[in-house]
Amino acid sequence: MYPAHGGRSPNIANKQQGPDVAVIIPAAGSGTRMGPGDNKVKRLVRGHPMLEWSLRCFLGVPQVRRIIVVMRNQDGDWMRDLLREMVRGFGRLSTAHVKLVVGGAERQESVFRGLQTLDDAPPDWVLVHDGARPNPGRDLVGRVLEGLERNLAVVPALPVADTLRRMGTGETKVVDRSGLYATQTPQGFHWRILWEAHRTAHRDGVLGTDDAQLVEALGRPVHMVQGHPANLKVTTGVDLEMMERIMTPP
Numbered sequence: 168m169y170p171a172h173g174g175r176s177p178n179i180a181n182k183q184q185g186p187d188v189a190v191i192i193p194a195a196g197s198g199t200r201m202g203p204g205d206n207k208v209k210r211l212v213r214g215h216p217m218l219e220w221s222l223r224c225f226l227g228v229p230q231v232r233r234i235i236v237v238m239r240n241q242d243g244d245w246m247r248d249l250l251r252e253m254v255r256g257f258g259r260l261s262t263a264h265v266k267l268v269v270g271g272a273e274r275q276e277s278v279f280r281g282l283q284t285l286d287d288a289p290p291d292w293v294l295v296h297d298g299a300r301p302n303p304g305r306d307l308v309g310r311v312l313e314g315l316e317r318n319l320a321v322v323p324a325l326p327v328a329d330t331l332r333r334m335g336t337g338e339t340k341v342v343d344r345s346g347l348y349a350t351q352t353p354q355g356f357h358w359r360i361l362w363e364a365h366r367t368a369h370r371d372g373v374l375g376t377d378d379a380q381l382v383e384a385l386g387r388p389v390h391m392v393q394g395h396p397a398n399l400k401v402t403t404g405v406d407l408e409m410m411e412r413i414m415t416p417p
Contacts, residue, residue, distance in 0.1 A: 186291035188312070189233040190225045190353070191281035194218055194246075194298030195270030206242055207401060208298040212410045215417065217401060219249060220301035223417060225294075226257040228308055234260070235284055236298070237270040237277040275374055275381075279365045289358045295378050296353035299401045301410060303353055310392040311355040320382045321355040323394035324348035351394040354378050360387055 194208040208218040218236070225231045238246045250265050268284055270277030278295055285293070292315050296303055307323055314321035327349055331342040354377065356364075364381035368374070375381045379389045397413050399406060 185230040186312075186315075187232050188228070188230040188292045188294060189235065189285055189290035189358075190231055190294045190296060191235045191237065191278055192218070192221060192225075192296050192298050193237045193270060193274050193277040193281070194242075195237050195239045195277045196274065196299070206239060207407075209242070209245065210401070210407060212301055212407070213414045213416045216249065217301040217410075218246075218298055219253065220414065221296060221298065221303060222250075222253045224303050224305055224308065225296070226253060226259060227305055228312075229259075230292075230312060231294075232260065232264060233285070233290060234265045235268055235281040236266070237268050237281045240269050243267065243269075273374065275365075275368065275378075278378060279369055282362055282365055285358075286362065289362070291358060292355060293358055293361050294353040294355050295361075297400055300352055300398055301401065302395075302397050302399065302414060304395055304398065307351075307395050307398060308353060311353055314390050314392045315355045315357065318390035319357045319360045319387055320379055320389040322377075322379045322389055322391055323351045323353070323398070324391045325351070325394040325396065348391065349394075350377060350379070351398050351400075352377075356382065360385070 196207070209216050212220060222234070225234055236246060236250065246267050250267065251262060254260055254262050254265050266284065268280050271280060294311065311321050311323060325348060327344045327347040331344050332339045333342050356378065360382055361378060364385050367385065368381045373384065375384065383389055399410060401407050401410055
């Protein structure tokens with residue numbers, strides 16, 4: 168069992184000065200693979216909604232000065248109440264710095280709409296984090312921010328441990344897993360490169376699997392830092408049960 172990893176990074180999260188960082192949290196998905204129920208970011212883990220856990224993490228990082236949560240329109244009242252409560256509880260950012268944006272049909276469109284809200288006063292760096300990953304951990308956030316000091320784009324990732332097979336016509340074959348990594352979030356970017364990548368994809372009708380792929384489509388490299396096994400993405404009810412065992416009540 169891996170513990171919730173909420174400790175501060177000694178090199179990044181304790182600094183009082185640093186880059187202006189904005190966080191975009193896409194939370195507009197329906198979560199159909201979770202089975203019947205509401206938006207999965209509202210599902211409870213140890214008595215608290217999944218989205219609340221992520222907000223706790225990012226509100227505790229001094230460089231994060233704006234948070235954009237991208238939501239479904241029907242979740243507006245619930246989201247506003249949660250954000251007001253979180254802002255009041257932490258007291259570091261005002262409600263003017265923690266905003267809601269209505270998302271699109273696809274995750275990529277939702278992130279693009281979040282970026283549009285920042286274009287008038289762009290941050291230095293942007294983190295994009297899945298709303299269904301309730302346990303990013305400030306240590307992991309710190310590694311991503313440290314990576315952005317030297318790179319335009321940074322993703323946390325873990326080596327693939329399982330044996331992989333590719334299904335062919337009537338047979339399966341083992342795939343060499345050496346050099347393969349499972350990518351996590353938050354993914355971090357310098358503002359200008361992510362904004363350019365999303366505008367280009369939006370213009371050309373390109374749909375990527377994640378934000379880093381859109382940056383790579385511009386011919387820009389993406390740097391990897393170590394992810395964390397407890398930074399799980401909750402997709403099914405079994406994932407939710409695992410998070411229930413992992414997380415420590417705040």
